[in-house]
Amino acid sequence: xxxxxxxxxxxxxxxxxxxxxxxxxxxxxxxxxxxxxxxxxxxxxxxxxxxxxxxxxxxxxxxxxxxxxxxxxxxxxxxxxxxxxxxxxxxxxxxxxx
Amino acid sequence: xxxxxxxxxxxxxxxxxxxxxxxxxxxxxxxxxxxxxxxxxxxxxxxxxxxxxxxxxxxxxxxxxxxxxxxxxxxxxxxxxxxxxxxxxxxxxxxxxxxxxxxxxxxxxxxxxxxxxxxxxxxxxxxxxxxxxxxxxxxxxxxxxxxxxxxxxxxxxxxxxxxxxxxxxxxxxxxxxxxxxxxxxxxxxxxxxxxxxxxxxxxxxxxxxxxxxxxxxxxxxxxxxxxxxxxxxxxxxxxxxxxxxxxxxxxxxxxxxxxxxxxxxxxxxxxxxxxxxxxxxxxxxxxxxxxxxxxxxxxxxxxxxxxxxxxxxxxxxxxxxxxxxxxxxxxxxxxxxxxxxxxxxxxxxxxxxxxxxxxxxxxxxxxxxxxxxxxxxxxxxxxxxxxxxxxxx
Numbered sequence: 428x429x430x431x432x433x434x435x436x437x438x439x440x441x442x443x444x445x446x447x448x449x450x451x452x453x454x455x456x457x458x459x460x461x462x463x464x465x466x467x468x469x470x471x472x473x474x475x476x477x478x479x480x481x482x483x484x485x486x487x488x489x490x491x492x493x494x495x496x497x498x499x500x501x502x503x504x505x506x507x508x509x510x511x512x513x514x515x516x517x518x519x520x521x522x523x524x525x
Numbered sequence: 526x527x528x529x530x531x532x533x534x535x536x537x538x539x540x541x542x543x544x545x546x547x548x549x550x551x552x553x554x555x556x557x558x559x560x561x562x563x564x565x566x567x568x569x570x571x572x573x574x575x576x577x578x579x580x581x582x583x584x585x586x587x588x589x590x591x592x593x594x595x596x597x598x599x600x601x602x603x604x605x606x607x608x609x610x611x612x613x614x615x616x617x618x619x620x621x622x623x624x625x626x627x628x629x630x631x632x633x634x635x636x637x638x639x640x641x642x643x644x645x646x647x648x649x650x651x652x653x654x655x656x657x658x659x660x661x662x663x664x665x666x667x668x669x670x671x672x673x674x675x676x677x678x679x680x681x682x683x684x685x686x687x688x689x690x691x692x693x694x695x696x697x698x699x700x701x702x703x704x705x706x707x708x709x710x711x712x713x714x715x716x717x718x719x720x721x722x723x724x725x726x727x728x729x730x731x732x733x734x735x736x737x738x739x740x741x742x743x744x745x746x747x748x749x750x751x752x753x754x755x756x757x758x759x760x761x762x763x764x765x766x767x768x769x770x771x772x773x774x775x776x777x778x779x780x781x782x783x784x785x786x787x788x789x790x791x792x793x794x795x796x797x798x799x800x801x802x803x804x805x806x807x808x809x810x811x812x813x814x815x816x817x818x819x820x821x822x823x824x825x826x827x828x829x830x831x832x833x834x835x836x837x838x839x840x841x842x843x844x845x846x847x848x849x850x851x852x853x854x855x856x857x858x859x860x861x862x863x864x865x866x867x868x869x870x871x872x873x874x875x876x877x878x879x880x881x882x883x884x885x886x887x888x889x890x891x892x893x894x895x896x897x898x899x900x901x902x903x904x905x906x907x908x909x910x911x912x913x914x915x916x917x918x
Contacts, residue, residue: 438745443624443685443753445738445746448723450731 458485462506464521468498472518479510479519527705527772534697537665537704538604538630538690539564541672543574544712547628548599548719551579551590553609556642557694558632561604584609588616588627595625596734598724600676603627606694607634607648614652620687621656621750623735626679627687629657630672633795633846634694635882643883644694646794647847649823650856656750658688658757659824661794663780666704667821668692670774673707676716677764683756691823693796695883707772715771754825761822778827780819781834783809787816789898790835792861793844794820797879797886804891815895826860832868835861839902840873842894844914846880854878854911873901879914890914 432441442448475495480488487504489497511519532540538561542550550569552562562578569578577594581587584605591601605613610631620627635641636648649659658678662668671690679688692698707715723732738746758778765776780798783805784790791801798819808815818834835841843862845855853859854876862874877894880886893914901907 432742434741436745438748438752441742441745441749443746443749444622444734445736445742446723447733447736448730449733452733452736456737 457502459487459502459504462501462504462524464506464508465501465504465524466499466506466508466511467520467522469518469520470498472516474516474518476515478513478515482509482513484509527707530704530706531701532665532704533560533699533701534662534665534668534692535560535632535699536564536701537669538672538692539568540706541669541712542602543568544707544709545600545602545672545676545716546574546713547576547602549577549579549591549594549601550603551581551587551594551601552603552605553581553584553587555584555606555609557634557644557698558604558606558609558630560698561630561632584612585616588613588620591627592616592620592623592625595620595627596623596724597726598719598721600719601627602629604630604632606632607636607642610648610652611636617652617655617657619735622746624685624750624753625687626676626685628672628675628679629687629689630668631689631691632694632698633691641882642694644696645846645881645883646691647881649689649691650845650847650849652689653824653856656686656754657824658684658686658754658761659822660688660690661821661823662690662692662697663796663798663819664697665692665700665702666774668697669704669706670768670772670776671821673712673715674761674764674768674776676719677767678757678760680719680721681757681760682722684753684760686750686753686757691795696796705772711771715767757825758822758827761825776821778820778822778830779834780817780821782817782819784816784818784834786814788814788839789841789895789902790816790818790838791842791844791891791894791898792818792820792831792835792857793846794823794857795846797844797846797891800886800888801891804888804895807888807892808895813895813899820857823857826864828860828864829868831861832864832870835865835872836868836870838872840875840898842875842877842898844877844879844894848878848881873905873907875901875907875910875912877912877914878916884915886915
């Protein structure tokens, strides 16, 4: 298992080379705070056409079992704006990060 | 009893690799180390080893393949020289920081340019701070013996660092000398099987290796490497004891030649020690109390032991077969004098840069150094501590 380490962890409690003895650990690294602008989801305008989520490079648009998207997962969205660009219905608007 | 043979340094290294029978060898030919993978590939072709031989397209790839193989959980070896090592540079640091105990033969050659394929230690000195254990070898026998001990040092759980065995290009690598080989089965038993605790191909434990290591963590990981290098000292000494039990050949951090009552001494590495020993013998026959220290373990550097070995001298010269081009002394000179200063051993010390680009170092050259040391011992004066021998100024 991978140990949880933080900026107070002493060297003796860290794995050599920063090895992580666990799978799927990239999910634990929240990259959303790299963002300077963010997409705003306007659900009233959304027709669920399905064009936005396949282009998201970070898989930050959750899609339910019914095939319908919901609001953005801001833990991983880096604010690239590709989704807003492909949306034909102006249902995604890029706004400044506060 | 061992097997009496006569081999070149490169042949000796290749035979050691054959007996070790590593899982992977990835190498790219470069003078003067070319023969090592060349001989080894014949062992692969005729089935005398089980090794996967990866004929890569560059040294960067050679070290990359070794990194991948070692991380996967296998034992990986390579060989190179000079600019080949330069081309590996990036992966040299990856290997040590990912704590992969890869073993390499470094056949020392001048790093170009201008283009030169002959022996000096500029290649090794370039990677002296890269986190590799570095063992130096006076002759074919020591190159062979150091390789047989290498995996047990590198793979020790308190160490887990890559290791390079250095020998002098052409002078050692291409000279045929007598050698005593160890029987195959004894080598196999001594080296043992590689059983890493964590490895990529372990389906019971998925792992990530070499992840992003930001400001909060890299310092601690470098400290772990530094500690591993400190731990390596004891492991190197312990394994030398086991090796002595098997072969009768004794290895220390450095060899002290006629040092018991020495008043002046030279410190050097690799084949030059052979020449220097004959000079010491000659001086001794004339009543001069001369000695020699030949460094075998350069990384980790045996600071305290070196300081103690040299502490009672009246003058010491440290010979570097690479010029650090720093406006001061060579790398070995810096390490030796720093060790002495910290351990409060005040001995007049001079740096001698010699043998660059394969320039012969003769017994006359070394006599010249001892003569200067006698003068320093008598007068206590050093006109210039940053000296050369065999150079036309």
